[in-house]
Amino acid sequence: MRRKSDFRDVFYVSDGTAITSETLGHAVLGQFNLEIRQTTLPFVESVERAQQVKEKIDEAHRVSGIEPLVFYSIVLPEVKAVINQCQAKLYDVLDALVQPLSKDLNMQPNAMLGRSHSISRDVASYQDRIAAIEYTLAHDDGISLSNLDKADIILLGVSRCGKTPTSLYLAMQFGIRAVNYPFIADDMNSLRLPKGIEPYRYKTYGLTIDTERLVTIRNERYANSQYASEGQCESELSKVEAMFRREAIPYLNTTSLSVEEISTRLLDISGLKRRMC
Amino acid sequence: MRRKSDFRDVFYVSDGTAITSETLGHAVLGQFNLEIRQTTLPFVESVERAQQVKEKIDEAHRVSGIEPLVFYSIVLPEVKAVINQCQAKLYDVLDALVQPLSKDLNMQPNAMLGRSHSISRDVASYQDRIAAIEYTLAHDDGISLSNLDKADIILLGVSRCGKTPTSLYLAMQFGIRAVNYPFIADDMNSLRLPKGIEPYRYKTYGLTIDTERLVTIRNERYANSQYASEGQCESELSKVEAMFRREAIPYLNTTSLSVEEISTRLLDISGLKRRMC
Numbered sequence: 001m002r003r004k005s006d007f008r009d010v011f012y013v014s015d016g017t018a019i020t021s022e023t024l025g026h027a028v029l030g031q032f033n034l035e036i037r038q039t040t041l042p043f044v045e046s047v048e049r050a051q052q053v054k055e056k057i058d059e060a061h062r063v064s065g066i067e068p069l070v071f072y073s074i075v076l077p078e079v080k081a082v083i084n085q086c087q088a089k090l091y092d093v094l095d096a097l098v099q100p101l102s103k104d105l106n107m108q109p110n111a112m113l114g115r116s117h118s119i120s121r122d123v124a125s126y127q128d129r130i131a132a133i134e135y136t137l138a139h140d141d142g143i144s145l146s147n148l149d150k151a152d153i154i155l156l157g158v159s160r161c162g163k164t165p166t167s168l169y170l171a172m173q174f175g176i177r178a179v180n181y182p183f184i185a186d187d188m189n190s191l192r193l194p195k196g197i198e199p200y201r202y203k204t205y206g207l208t209i210d211t212e213r214l215v216t217i218r219n220e221r222y223a224n225s226q227y228a229s230e231g232q233c234e235s236e237l238s239k240v241e242a243m244f245r246r247e248a249i250p251y252l253n254t255t256s257l258s259v260e261e262i263s264t265r266l267l268d269i270s271g272l273k274r275r276m277c
Numbered sequence: 278m279r280r281k282s283d284f285r286d287v288f289y290v291s292d293g294t295a296i297t298s299e300t301l302g303h304a305v306l307g308q309f310n311l312e313i314r315q316t317t318l319p320f321v322e323s324v325e326r327a328q329q330v331k332e333k334i335d336e337a338h339r340v341s342g343i344e345p346l347v348f349y350s351i352v353l354p355e356v357k358a359v360i361n362q363c364q365a366k367l368y369d370v371l372d373a374l375v376q377p378l379s380k381d382l383n384m385q386p387n388a389m390l391g392r393s394h395s396i397s398r399d400v401a402s403y404q405d406r407i408a409a410i411e412y413t414l415a416h417d418d419g420i421s422l423s424n425l426d427k428a429d430i431i432l433l434g435v436s437r438c439g440k441t442p443t444s445l446y447l448a449m450q451f452g453i454r455a456v457n458y459p460f461i462a463d464d465m466n467s468l469r470l471p472k473g474i475e476p477y478r479y480k481t482y483g484l485t486i487d488t489e490r491l492v493t494i495r496n497e498r499y500a501n502s503q504y505a506s507e508g509q510c511e512s513e514l515s516k517v518e519a520m521f522r523r524e525a526i527p528y529l530n531t532t533s534l535s536v537e538e539i540s541t542r543l544l545d546i547s548g549l550k551r552r553m554c
Contacts, residue, residue: 006382017541019450020304022551027297027350028374031386040551042541069378073304089381096373097305101346104366105283109308117537126535133442137417165410165449172442172449172536173296258403259449260394264294264319274299274317 007035009060009068013053013083015075017117018042024093025071036069044074050082057086075111125275129175132275136171139179140164145196148179152272154200155180156193156244157207158236159227160217162254162262166207169259174267175275183240185232191243205266206244206251211237213255284312286337286345290330290360292352294394295319301370302348313346321351327359334363352388402552406452409552413448416456417441422473425456429549431477432457433470433521434484435513436504437494439531439539443484446536451544452552460517462509468520482543483521483528488514490532 010029012021018040029036041053060068068088074080084090098109132152138144139151141164148154153170155163159182167178181194197204209217211234218228226232244251250269254262267274287306289298295317306313318330337345345365351357361367375386409429415421416428418441425431430447432440436459444455458471474481486494488511495505503509521528527546531539544551 006384008382017537019537019541020300023297023300024370024374028371028378031371031375031388032378032382032384033387034382034384038551040541040544042545069381071374089378091374091377093301093374094305094308097301097348097368097370098308100368101305101309101366104346105285105309105311107283107309107311110310111308117535130442130536133445137441140414164414165407168410168445169449172446258394259407260294260296264296264317267317268319274315 006033007037007064008066009057009064010036010038011053011057011060011068011070011072011088012038012040013044013070013072013074014042015045015079016042016073018073019117021071021073021093025069025091028071028091029069044079044083045076047078047082050074050079054082054086057088061087125175128275129172132171132175132177133168135177136167136179139177140167142181145179145181145194148196148200150177151179151200151203152176153178153266153270154197154204155207155266156183156197156204156240156249157251158183158209158214158233158240160214160221161207161209162257162259163207165259166254166262166266169263170266173260173263173274174272176267176272183236185227185236188236188239191239193243193247193249201247201249203270204249205270206240206249207262208237208241208244208251208253210253210255283310284314284341285343286334286341287313287315288330288334288337288345288347288349288365289315289317290321290347290349290351291319292322292356293319293350295350296394298348298350298370302346302368305348305368306346321356321360322353324355324359327351327356331359331363334365338364402452405552406449409448409452409454410445412454413444413456416454417444419458422456422458422471425473425477427454428456428477428480429453430455430543430547431474431481432484432543433460433474433481433517433526434528435460435486435491435510435517437491437498438484438486439534439536440484442536443531443539443543446540447543450537450540450551451549453544453549460513462504462513465513465516468516470520470524470526478524478526480547481526482547483517483526484539485514485518485521485528485530487530487532 012018014021044050044053070088070090071093073093102109157163163180167180170176170178214233215230289295291298321327321330347365347367348370350370379386434440440457444457447453447455491510492507
């Protein structure tokens with residue numbers, strides 16, 4: 001358990017979406033025993049907006065009496081200058097790496113070149129990603145088994161083992177076209193790989209989960225139902241896992257994994273390349 | 278346009294999902310004129326796996342004759358030590374910020390405390406996020422207008438202006454429960470705010486898009502259709518925008534914005550808090 005040892009206001013400030021500042025600040029702060037209150041201030045592109053941000057940060061300082069922590073990423077020097085006057089501890093999230101990289105590459109950085117999370121950075125890969133989301137939605141939860149030749153990955157498993165969020169994350173974050181197909185109670189008497197999926201078994205993976213966890217998750221949806229009963233969950237899981245083994249479908253237990261972890265493990269196992277933009 | 282001036286192999290190496298290393302490395306590299314080939318190597322948790330990674334990186338060095346760039350984040354010192362022996366330029370993505378933060382806070386960092394993108398870090402907020410994905414899927418594309426009291430945000434707009442990917446991104450990244458509702462051709466003669474949405478207009482936002490871009494996007498779906506015609510697109514957009522103004526629904530033009538930018542702008546306008554885990 002964490003000991004709550006210190007309080008800090010934390011601000012993520014950026015002239016873009018602030019997603020990079022958040023991701024990094026969040027990861028770094030995770031290493032300290034801090035109680036934090038986080039505020040994200042994106043699109044700080046003008047001196048005016050920067051002055052508003054400065055007032056907000058200075059106000060937090062006045063109220064708490066403690067210097068806030070500011071993780072920021074800003075290109076324009078005149079906007080950056082305003083942020084640098086805040087009464088706070090300031091961390092430029094990119095600069096700490098840009099400087100050594102610039103030295104190692106013997107190349108001057110140009111902050112205007114590439115904005116993270118902007119459509120203009122790589123239009124083709126952005127459009128691929130949107131198409132992947134569409135494909136994945138159209139192939140969620142067994143809705144359709146057509147066009148499986150266009151799938152990057154096919155996920156199988158019992159209801160509520162994590163297939164849908166994983167598929168959407170793969171599409172959203174990595175531009176992966178994911179199909180997911182649930183086995184339901186009616187399938188259980190003669191469980192086999194669906195005929196439509198057989199030709200694509202080389203890109204098919206199973207998800208499974210511990211019985212206890214599945215019971216909890218299903219009870220949140222349909223409390224005290226047969227569907228959520230321990231007997232039903234256990235039986236479905238053991239039959240589906242036996243099928244995965246029989247059919248030599250590699251599978252992954254999702255019980256203690258986040259959607260990010262399930263997704264990146266699947267990429268790792270399958271050798272699929274992440275498409276980033 | 279970028280000038281391709283130099284080639285580098287780039288590796289993202291992590292004992293976790295490698296999402297933080299990727300996000301940061303990608304943002305930093307965007308400031309340099311480099312032609313890069315990227316490889317992500319997650320879950321490097323053992324000395325053995327680290328040795329395999331080292332071989333891979335050293336092999337890239339041998340083949341290209343150029344030192345690869347390695348962005349890494351690894352907790353265990355013995356695993357880190359192996360990576361540090363790679364014939365490459367090495368960048369610890371967190372360390373550059375952890376050190377000054379540790380000094381400013383007068384607090385020792387503990388890398389084991391908080392792993393990014395792990396379910397154990399904040400179970401409640403993780404479950405909120407999964408629930409938000411479910412809610413958002415159940416309220417995609419006008420499927421349902423029930424339980425709108427539980428929505429964080431409601432998005433309106435013509436077909437193919439970016440509502441679905443934005444809603445899913447808001448849910449996936451920020452744990453926001455998003456409803457989206459499309460206006461279709463049949464609605465156009467007497468366009469009004471749907472009755473079910475009226476009580477929730479305070480959390481309702483419009484998305485719009487330039488005619489030319491909408492024509493392109495719709496043609497990708499149904500080429501040369503009435504639906505994709507310039508006349509139809511222009512008419513729908515002007516009627517829907519007029520309605521947004523009449524009903525005082527704030528709206529955003531998505532033409533040149535990525536899903537990340539649309540989502541973070543909506544959070545900014547609406548004052549909704551990001552839920553992160």
